[in-house]
Amino acid sequence: MSTHVSHAHKKKNILWDYLTTVDHKKIAILYLFAGTLFLLIGGIEAILMRLQLMVPENDLFVGTTFNQLLTMHGTTMIFFAAMPLVFALMNAAIPLQIGARDVAFPFLNSLGFWLFFFGATLTNISWFTSGGAPEIGWTAYAPLALPEYTGTGSDYYVLGLQLSGAGTLIGGINFLVTIINMRAPGMTFMRMPLFTWTSFVISALILFAFPPLTVGLFLMMFDRLFGANFFDVTMGGNVIIWEHLFWIFGHPEVYILILPAFGVFSEVIPTFSKKRLFGYHSMVFATTLIAFLSFMVWVHHMFTVGLGPVANSIFAVATTAIAVPTGIKVFNWLFTMWGGRIQFTTANMWALGFIPSFVMGGVTGVMLALPPADFQFHDSYFVVAHFHYVILGGVVFGLFAGLYYWWPKMFGTLLNEKLGKLHFWLMFIGFHMAFLPQHWLGLMGMPRRVYTYLEGQQLDTWNYVSTIGALIMGVATIVFAINIVMTFVKGEKAPADPWDGRTLEWSIPSPPPEYNFKQTPLVKGIDAFWIEKMQGNKEMTPAEPLGDIHMPSPSILPFIMSLGFFIASFGFIYHVLPVIIIGMGIGLGSMLARSLKDDLGYHIHTDELQEKGV
Amino acid sequence: METNLQTEMEHSPQSRRETAHHNEGPKPHLWAFFLSIVFTILAFAAVASEAVSTAFTIPFIIFLAVVQAAFQLFIWMHMNQKDHEFPLTFMMSGVFAAVVTVAGIILMIWW
Amino acid sequence: MSDTHVQTSTSLPPEPEKATMEGRNKFLGFWLFLGAETVLFASLFGTYLGLRNSTNGGPTTQELFSLPMVFVATVILLVSSLTSVLAIQAMHRNNMKGLQFWFGVTVLLGFSFLGLEIYEFVEYVHHGHTFTSSAFGSAFYTLVGFHGGHVLFGVLWILVLQLQGIKKGLTVVTAPKYYVASLYWHFVDLVWVFIFTVVYLMGKVG
Numbered sequence: 049m050s051t052h053v054s055h056a057h058k059k060k061n062i063l064w065d066y067l068t069t070v071d072h073k074k075i076a077i078l079y080l081f082a083g084t085l086f087l088l089i090g091g092i093e094a095i096l097m098r099l100q101l102m103v104p105e106n107d108l109f110v111g112t113t114f115n116q117l118l119t120m121h122g123t124t125m126i127f128f129a130a131m132p133l134v135f136a137l138m139n140a141a142i143p144l145q146i147g148a149r150d151v152a153f154p155f156l157n158s159l160g161f162w163l164f165f166f167g168a169t170l171t172n173i174s175w176f177t178s179g180g181a182p183e184i185g186w187t188a189y190a191p192l193a194l195p196e197y198t199g200t201g202s203d204y205y206v207l208g209l210q211l212s213g214a215g216t217l218i219g220g221i222n223f224l225v226t227i228i229n230m231r232a233p234g235m236t237f238m239r240m241p242l243f244t245w246t247s248f249v250i251s252a253l254i255l256f257a258f259p260p261l262t263v264g265l266f267l268m269m270f271d272r273l274f275g276a277n278f279f280d281v282t283m284g285g286n287v288i289i290w291e292h293l294f295w296i297f298g299h300p301e302v303y304i305l306i307l308p309a310f311g312v313f314s315e316v317i318p319t320f321s322k323k324r325l326f327g328y329h330s331m332v333f334a335t336t337l338i339a340f341l342s343f344m345v346w347v348h349h350m351f352t353v354g355l356g357p358v359a360n361s362i363f364a365v366a367t368t369a370i371a372v373p374t375g376i377k378v379f380n381w382l383f384t385m386w387g388g389r390i391q392f393t394t395a396n397m398w399a400l401g402f403i404p405s406f407v408m409g410g411v412t413g414v415m416l417a418l419p420p421a422d423f424q425f426h427d428s429y430f431v432v433a434h435f436h437y438v439i440l441g442g443v444v445f446g447l448f449a450g451l452y453y454w455w456p457k458m459f460g461t462l463l464n465e466k467l468g469k470l471h472f473w474l475m476f477i478g479f480h481m482a483f484l485p486q487h488w489l490g491l492m493g494m495p496r497r498v499y500t501y502l503e504g505q506q507l508d509t510w511n512y513v514s515t516i517g518a519l520i521m522g523v524a525t526i527v528f529a530i531n532i533v534m535t536f537v538k539g540e541k542a543p544a545d546p547w548d549g550r551t552l553e554w555s556i557p558s559p560p561p562e563y564n565f566k567q568t569p570l571v572k573g574i575d576a577f578w579i580e581k582m583q584g585n586k587e588m589t590p591a592e593p594l595g596d597i598h599m600p601s602p603s604i605l606p607f608i609m610s611l612g613f614f615i616a617s618f619g620f621i622y623h624v625l626p627v628i629i630i631g632m633g634i635g636l637g638s639m640l641a642r643s644l645k646d647d648l649g650y651h652i653h654t655d656e657l658q659e660k661g662v
Numbered sequence: 663m664e665t666n667l668q669t670e671m672e673h674s675p676q677s678r679r680e681t682a683h684h685n686e687g688p689k690p691h692l693w694a695f696f697l698s699i700v701f702t703i704l705a706f707a708a709v710a711s712e713a714v715s716t717a718f719t720i721p722f723i724i725f726l727a728v729v730q731a732a733f734q735l736f737i738w739m740h741m742n743q744k745d746h747e748f749p750l751t752f753m754m755s756g757v758f759a760a761v762v763t764v765a766g767i768i769l770m771i772w773w
Numbered sequence: 774m775s776d777t778h779v780q781t782s783t784s785l786p787p788e789p790e791k792a793t794m795e796g797r798n799k800f801l802g803f804w805l806f807l808g809a810e811t812v813l814f815a816s817l818f819g820t821y822l823g824l825r826n827s828t829n830g831g832p833t834t835q836e837l838f839s840l841p842m843v844f845v846a847t848v849i850l851l852v853s854s855l856t857s858v859l860a861i862q863a864m865h866r867n868n869m870k871g872l873q874f875w876f877g878v879t880v881l882l883g884f885s886f887l888g889l890e891i892y893e894f895v896e897y898v899h900h901g902h903t904f905t906s907s908a909f910g911s912a913f914y915t916l917v918g919f920h921g922g923h924v925l926f927g928v929l930w931i932l933v934l935q936l937q938g939i940k941k942g943l944t945v946v947t948a949p950k951y952y953v954a955s956l957y958w959h960f961v962d963l964v965w966v967f968i969f970t971v972v973y974l975m976g977k978v979g
Contacts (some may be wrong), residue, residue: 261814284827749804756808760815767819
């Protein structure tokens with residue numbers, strides 16, 4: 049059957065290797081670096097905004113420029129930084145945690161990445177065009193986003209998100225099928241590590257939440273490019289439809305970001321408390337309950353639209369109900385640590401810092417869920433403070449915890465713990481300094497998305513403090529960058545199991561071989577590797593005899609396909625039909641090629657596996 | 663080792679013999695087709711006829727559409743058969759999200 | 774393959790679409806995709822229902838729609854659903870000729886549906902009901918057009934698979950492709966059931 053042997057794939061240069069890879073571990077690294085790049089861009093945009101707001105009546109970035117900065121900061125951070133970084137951890141950890149050799153759809157996995165990457169690049173290219181970057185806020189409300197009010201920047205927003213959204217949907221389906229179909233023998237659903245569980249749940253959320261965004265973006269695209277009237281009130285359109293569609297997507301989206309972070313903490317805290325996770329079943333239950341409720345709360349973003357007291361009350365009740373499963377989770381983490389032997393590694397520091405920070409964000413969330421109070425808070429810095437507490441204090445802390453935790457598994461080297469702790473403390477202090485004062489600013493009446501304020505309105509001090517906090521976070525990021533570079537230059541080699549871990553990924557070498565598991569492991573319970581350790585085994589019990597391993601072939605098609613749609617997007621934005629035809633031709637042609645040419649893959653033979661040793 | 667063999671067995675063609683539909687004739691499909699045509703005619707007739715009141719027609723034709731959709735899913739797409747537990751779960755979740763979306767949007771727009 | 778119940782000459786398993794891991798993944802992944810499509814069309818339906826009375830002075834749903842034509846279109850799609858299921862049953866009997874024949878009929882029916890839809894749209898444009906004439910027009914053409922686009926993609930996809938079938942025959946690699954294409958076709962028909970009910974019939978009732 050196999051026409052190639054694995055040797056054929058080893059001599060390629062590294063760039064070609066990454067362009068064509070379908071290996072989930074390499075795709076994880078691609079997601080990590082692309083996500084980090086956009087995290088830096090979004091971070092710089094944030095610091096520029098904070099510099100403008102540092103002192104009253106500043107004129108550093110005013111008007112349109114400021115609007116572009118705030119739009120691109122929000123869009124980049126949510127779609128192009130947080131999402132790919134979540135996918136980086138999912139790609140790195142899930143197949144290893146469930147004892148699989150790869151994901152269900154390696155080709156689609158690569159396609160998902162490249163669609164995201166080209167989408168993100170497209171949106172960011174808008175900075176260099178004559179129309180400039182989008183200036184419509186990350187929510188792109190109509191009518192502001194209609195062609196009467198904004199230029200091509202909005203088109204870049206719509207098409208960039210459409211591309212990257214397609215990539216995300218593909219990634220979601222891939223992980224769902226991977227987790228359902230590819231689990232090792234004995235790995236039942238109720239034995240899965242919690243990170244895999246939360247990833248499973250958010251993949252389902254992606255599956256159902258991204259289509260409304262796709263539709264919303266299509267409607268906006270039709271209005272902007274083809275003269276449709278969905279949001280044009282003079283022609284009978286209705287601007288509220290955009291808000292509904294956006295938030296039907298948008299609220300599940302914030303859980304899509306936070307739940308994997310919860311999963312990371314549920315791995316990190318037990319590992320570094322040397323105790324099994326407290327209340328595993330209630331954690332799973334709480335996760336699915338949050339996912340279920342997330343589809344019934346979107347109107348809390350729209351309380352001030354005027355949908356009436358009945359609608360507002362229903363959604364207020366549903367929203368406050370989410371505090372219950374979230375509270376269950378927080379207590380479970382605390383009880384996991386209770387009586388444990390807590391190790392203050394960098395990964396665990398992020399987890400410990402997360403709990404108070406996130407609880408503060410959760411409390412302001414419940415405050416915002418009450419319509420009468422929300423009427424006061426709406427569109428003020430109080431809201432800005434709230435969502436940065438949950439997203440930065442929750443998602444970003446979770447991503448950093450996950451990175452410090454899984455970095456040795458991903459790269460085979462350990463990040464420096466001293467620099468890691470410095471990174472944590474600077475980030476933790478900077479974060480609270482930047483966003484705690486924004487609560488007061490909001491309550492004192494400072495509106496969000498406004499580029500300046502007058503002197504002598506008691507807004508000066510806290511804005512100044514907030515900017516200092518943002519700068520400290522910038523320094524923290526530089527420390528992190530130094531840590532990464534130093535680790536690559538002379539990083540300490542990581543053993544297979546540096547943290548005395550509990551789950552399957554720590555039972556194989558760091559970094560794992562391309563086939564992950566030489567023999568598929570047999571899972572005997574929750575924390576499968578820990579069970580083996582307690583029985584005195586150094587390795588997992590294999591579930592199969594040593595045999596040839598079938599691997600999928602690398603392919604350049606995902607890259608070319610995404611490039612085609614990327615090219616077509618420019619045709620749509622500038623109304624150039626030939627460019628649309630060429631781009632779509634490349635994209636659809638690649639799909640056809642994929643359908644016609646069967647991927648036979650290649651085999652790694654038993655003797656080769658033995659040569660490589662463990 | 664045993665567990666693995668068992669899973670292999672589960673996925674092996676042998677164990678599917680009983681449920682595999684290669685033995686199943688076209689009969690249920692022809693029935694579903696016939697009933698779909700009947701329901702379609704009923705729906706069109708209910709709308710075309712002056713005698714039926716609007717208050718009755720709309721719930722009636724929506725009900726007929728739901729039944730026809732169920733035919734597609736359960737008979738033609740085999741959603742009720744073995745190996746379809748996850749398709750069933752996820753389609754039903756999709757229907758839930760769909761109903762919330764449609765009901766949410768139209769109720770709040772019509773109010 | 775000691776399965777004595779397989780009466781065919783080759784050793785194709787009884788459910789070839791689920792015989793390999795890749796096949797089972799494709800099967801499940803495609804069902805999940807259909808779950809996402811459900812929400813996608815729901816969003817379009819919600820939008821349409823919100824905007825269907827915003828005719829901006831143009832023709833209303835009652836004035837536009839012609840029930841006989843929609844009825845014919847509905848019957849065409851229903852028959853094509855039946856033929857695509859017959860194609861899959863032929864596949865389960867390892868009957869490649871039957872598979873090709875019934876999928877061929879499905880494709881022809883798909884094309885005739887598209888022809889009818891294009892004729893219908895041209896008619897509407899003559900009545901002043903266009904994509905840009907009103908919010909109702911935009912919502913109508915987007916919803917029905919998305920469905921039509923799915924039909925178009927479906928017929929082209931099945932055609933490509935049929936051409937592949939001539940060369941590759943029925944194997945555990947091609948069988949899952951036929952199976953999911955047929956699932957897709959049923960789903961497209963399912964959406965049409967709601968379109969003729971919600972758009973056309975409810976439009977006639979008012």
